[in-house]
Amino acid sequence: xxxxxxxxxxxxxxxxxxxxxxxxxxxxxxxxxxxxxxxxxxxxxxxxxxxxxxxxxxxxxxxxxxxxxxxxxxxxxxxxxxxxxxxxxxxxxxxxxxxxxxxxxxxxxxxxxxxxxxxxxxxxxxxxxxxxxxxxxxxxxxxxxxxxxxxxxxxxxxxxxxxxxxxxxxxxxxxxxxxxxxxxxxxxxxxxxxxxxxxxxxxxxxxxxxxxxxxxxxxxxxxxxxxxxxxxxxxxxxxxxxxxxxxxxxxxxxxxxxxxxxxxxxxxxxxxxxxxxxxxxxxxxxxxxxxxxxxxxxxxxxxxxxxxxxxxxxxxxxxxxxxxxxxxxxxxxxxxxxxxxxxxxxxxxxxxxxxxxxxxxxxxxxxxxxxxxxxxxxxxxxxxxxxxxxxxxxxxxxxxxxxxxxxxxxxxxxxxxxxxxxxx
Amino acid sequence: xxxxxxxxxxxxxxxxxxxxxxxxxxxxxxxxxxxxxxxxxxxxxxxxxxxxxxxxxxxxxxxxxxxxxxxxxxxxxxxxxxxxxxxxxxxxxxxxxxxxxxxxxxxxxxxxxxxxxxxxxxxxxxxxxxxxxxxxxxxxxxxxxxxxxxxxxxxxxxxxxxxxxxxxxxxxxxxxxxxxxxxxxxxxxxxxxxxxxxxxxxxxxxxxxxxxxxxxxxxxxxxxxxxxxxxxxxxxxxxxxxxxxxxxxxxxxxxxxxxxxxxxxxxxxxxxxxxxxxxxxxxxxxxxxxxxxxxxxxxxxxxxxxxxx
Numbered sequence: 007x008x009x010x011x012x013x014x015x016x017x018x019x020x021x022x023x024x025x026x027x028x029x030x031x032x033x034x035x036x037x038x039x040x041x042x043x044x045x046x047x048x049x050x051x052x053x054x055x056x057x058x059x060x061x062x063x064x065x066x067x068x069x070x071x072x073x074x075x076x077x078x079x080x081x082x083x084x085x086x087x088x089x090x091x092x093x094x095x096x097x098x099x100x101x102x103x104x105x106x107x108x109x110x111x112x113x114x115x116x117x118x119x120x121x122x123x124x125x126x127x128x129x130x131x132x133x134x135x136x137x138x139x140x141x142x143x144x145x146x147x148x149x150x151x152x153x154x155x156x157x158x159x160x161x162x163x164x165x166x167x168x169x170x171x172x173x174x175x176x177x178x179x180x181x182x183x184x185x186x187x188x189x190x191x192x193x194x195x196x197x198x199x200x201x202x203x204x205x206x207x208x209x210x211x212x213x214x215x216x217x218x219x220x221x222x223x224x225x226x227x228x229x230x231x232x233x234x235x236x237x238x239x240x241x242x243x244x245x246x247x248x249x250x251x252x253x254x255x256x257x258x259x260x261x262x263x264x265x266x267x268x269x270x271x272x273x274x275x276x277x278x279x280x281x282x283x284x285x286x287x288x289x290x291x292x293x294x295x296x297x298x299x300x301x302x303x304x305x306x307x308x309x310x311x312x313x314x315x316x317x318x319x320x321x322x323x324x325x326x327x328x329x330x331x332x333x334x335x336x337x338x339x340x341x342x343x344x345x346x347x348x349x350x351x352x353x354x355x356x357x358x359x360x361x362x363x364x365x366x367x368x369x370x371x372x373x374x375x376x377x378x379x380x381x382x383x384x385x386x387x388x389x390x391x392x393x394x395x396x397x398x399x400x401x402x403x404x405x406x407x408x409x410x411x412x413x414x415x416x417x418x419x420x421x422x423x424x425x426x427x428x429x430x
Numbered sequence: 431x432x433x434x435x436x437x438x439x440x441x442x443x444x445x446x447x448x449x450x451x452x453x454x455x456x457x458x459x460x461x462x463x464x465x466x467x468x469x470x471x472x473x474x475x476x477x478x479x480x481x482x483x484x485x486x487x488x489x490x491x492x493x494x495x496x497x498x499x500x501x502x503x504x505x506x507x508x509x510x511x512x513x514x515x516x517x518x519x520x521x522x523x524x525x526x527x528x529x530x531x532x533x534x535x536x537x538x539x540x541x542x543x544x545x546x547x548x549x550x551x552x553x554x555x556x557x558x559x560x561x562x563x564x565x566x567x568x569x570x571x572x573x574x575x576x577x578x579x580x581x582x583x584x585x586x587x588x589x590x591x592x593x594x595x596x597x598x599x600x601x602x603x604x605x606x607x608x609x610x611x612x613x614x615x616x617x618x619x620x621x622x623x624x625x626x627x628x629x630x631x632x633x634x635x636x637x638x639x640x641x642x643x644x645x646x647x648x649x650x651x652x653x654x655x656x657x658x659x660x661x662x663x664x665x666x667x668x669x670x671x672x673x674x675x676x677x678x679x680x681x682x683x684x685x686x687x688x689x690x691x692x693x694x695x696x697x698x699x700x701x702x703x704x705x706x707x708x709x710x711x712x713x714x715x716x717x718x719x720x721x722x723x724x725x726x727x728x729x730x731x732x733x734x735x736x737x738x739x
Contacts, residue, residue: 240604323518324543325540326540326542
C-alpha cells in the first residue's frame with residue numbers, strides 16, 4: 007500500500023513553495039502531484055490539517071550497531087527510533103563487528119534493511135580493513151554494493167599518508183570521505199573539553215586543538231587530492247573558521263554538527279553527568295556561538311543526529327570510566343527546531359535543507375531530500391506550536407536515556423512517511 | 431548554626447560560613463584530643479566504613495583514629511583496583527548500605543566517585559580524595575593550621591608552589607582560601623598548572639619568588655613521580671632548581687611566614703632540609719590537626735542524622 011493522499015499540507019521544502027495549503031498525491035512510493043484540492047482516487051487519506059510537511063530527514067552520522075553489537079541497538083530498533091525522530095533515511099558508521107569493509111557486510115545490511123520495509127539505511131564503507139587505518143578496504147566493491155560514502159567509523163586515522171591515499175583512491179568513485187577529527191596525541195586521556203570546567207571537576211581535558219589539527223590536516227589533504235571531504239561532528243570555533251576559509255578557497259569540503267553541540271555546553275558535565283559524555287566533547291559557550299554563526303552563514307552544511315547508543319549500565323559509572331555516546335534520533339529534530347528555528351537563528355526552510363536537502367546532495371541520493379513531483383515520497387509532518395516533554399523511557403531506541411530528559415521542546419514529529427508508507 | 435548536609439565532597443560546594451563552622455568545631459575537637467581521656471560518645475552506636483581504592487597511610491590513620499575517638503565502630507576495607515573491576519562502586523555502596531553503615535570514607539582514583547556513591551547510598555559519604563578533584567579533609571586541616579598560626583584569612587597572602595594538575599588538596603585549598611578572603615598566588619611549571627587557572631581567582635606566576643613575595647603562608651604540594659609523566663616535567667632535579675622552598679627564597683616572604691606541606695615530604699625537592707628543620711615549617715602542626723578536623727567532619731554530619739537515623 008504505497009498510495010497515499012496527504013491533505014492540507016503546509017509545505018516547507020521544494021523549489022517553489024506554495025503559499026497556501028496543498029495536497030500531495032503519492033503513487034507507488036513516489037510523489038506524483040502537488041496541488042490544492044486533489045480528489046481522492048481510493049487511496050488512503052491523511053489529513054494533516056495545516057501542519058508543516060517537510061522532506062524526510064536524512065541522517066549522515068549515526069550508528070545502527072548491527073552486525074555485532076545488537077545488545078546496544080539493532081536494525082529494527084534503529085529503524086523504529088529513526089522513524090520516531092523523523093529520519094526517513096539513515097546511514098551507518100562502518101565500525102560494526104564485522105567491520106563494513108567488504109561488499110558482503112554491505113549487502114547484508116542493505117538486504118536486512120529492505121526486509122524491514124521501513125526507514126532507508128545507506129551504509130558507509132570503512133576506509134581501511136577492520137577500521138584499523140592501515141590497509142585500504144575494498145572501496146570499489148563496496149561502492150558497487152551500494153555504499154554512499156566512506157568513513158573512518160569514528161576511529162581516528164592517525165596516518166596522514168593513509169588518509170591521503172584514501173582520498174586519492176576514492177576519487178574514481180566520487181564518494182564523500184567522512185572523517186572524525188581528533189589528534190589522539192593531544193586528546194590523550196581526556197574525557198571532556200579542556201578548560202575551567204574540567205579543571206573544577208578534576209577531569210582530564212581534550213583541548214580544542216586536538217580537533218582543529220585534524221580539521222586543518224584533512225582540509226589540506228582534500229585540497230591537494232581534490233577529494234570530497236566531509237568533516238563529521240564539528241564542534242569548535244577554530245575548526246569552523248578553517249572550514250569557512252577552505253570553502254572560500256573553493257575546496258570541496260562540507261561539515262556537520264549535531265544538536266547537542268549547540269544545545270549544551272561543557273558546563274552540563276557539572277555533577278559528572280555521564281549522559282553528556284560524547285566525543286568530540288561538549289565545548290564552551292563561545293564555541294556554541296561559533297556553531298550558531300556557522301549554521302547561519304552556511305559554513306556548517308548539515309545537522310546530523312550523532313546517534314551513538316550505549317548500554318545504560320555503561321553510563322552508570324564514574325565519569326572517567328563511563329562510555330561515550332548519546333541516544334539522539336528521537337530528539338535531534340525537536341532540539342534543532344527549538345534552538346535554531348524558534349530562536350530565529352535560521353528559518354524552518356533552512357533547517358529542512360540542513361537535515362534533508364544537503365545530506366541528499368552530499369550522499370547523491372538524487373530522489374530524496376526535496377519534496378517534488380517524481381521524488382521518493384519520504385515526508386514528515388511536524389507540530390511546531392505545542393511544546394512537549396522529552397521522555398527517554400518512551401524511546402524506541404534501546405538506549406533509553408538522554409541529557410535532554412524533561413526538556414520542553416517544540417517541533418514534535420507527528421508522522422513519518424517512507425516511500426508512501428506511514429511509519430508513525 | 432549547623433551545616434545541613436549528608437555528605438562532604440569538597441570545598442567547592444561549601445560556603446565561607448560552612449568552612450568557618452567546621453574549623454570552629456575542629457578547635458573544640460582539638461580540646462577533646464588534649465584531654466587524658468580522648469574518648470567522646472558522639473558516634474556511639476554508629477559505624478564507619480573506610481573504603482579506599484588507593485593506598486594511603488595518613489588519611490586512613492586520621493579518619494580511623496577520629497572515628498574511634500568518637501566511639502564509632504570502624505571497618506577498614508581497603509580495596510585494590512582489582513576489586514573495583516569486579517564490582518561497581520554503586521554495588522559496593524549498596525552492599526555497605528544494606529549492612530547498616532552510617533559513614534563511608536571513600537578514596538577513589540576517579541574524579542566524582544564520591545558524588546556517584548552518595549547518590550545511591552543512605553550513609554553519609556566523606557570524600558577522602560577522588561582522582562584529581564578534591565580532598566576536603568586534608569584541605570580543612572591546612573586551613574585550621576593557618577588559622578591557628580595567623581588568626582585570620584582575610585588579607586593573608588598565601589603562596590602555593592608546585593603541581594596543581596595532580597594535587598587534589600591544592601585545588602581544595604584554592605577553593606577554601608579564596609572563599610575565606612585570602613589572596614592566593616600560585617607558581618609552578620606551566621605544564622603542571624590548571625587550564626584557565628586565573629578563573630579560580632588566583633594570580634599565576636612562573637617564578638616562585640614572585641609568588642612568595644610578602645607571603646604570610648607558603649603551601650607546597652607533593653611532587654608525585656608516579657603520576658607525573660616526563661612530558662610535564664623533565665626531572666625533580668630541574669624542578670627543585672626553580673621551585674624548591676629554601677632560605678634564599680624565604681627572604682622574599684614575610685619574616686614570620688609559615689611553610690606547609692601535605693606529606694609525605696621529599697627532603698630537598700619540595701622544601702630544603704634547612705627549611706624543614708626550621709621553626710617556620712609547621713608540618714607537625716598539620717599532622718596534629720588532621721585528626722581533629724576529621725572528628726569535626728564526623729560530628730557535623732552526625733548532627734544532621736549521621737547517615738541512617
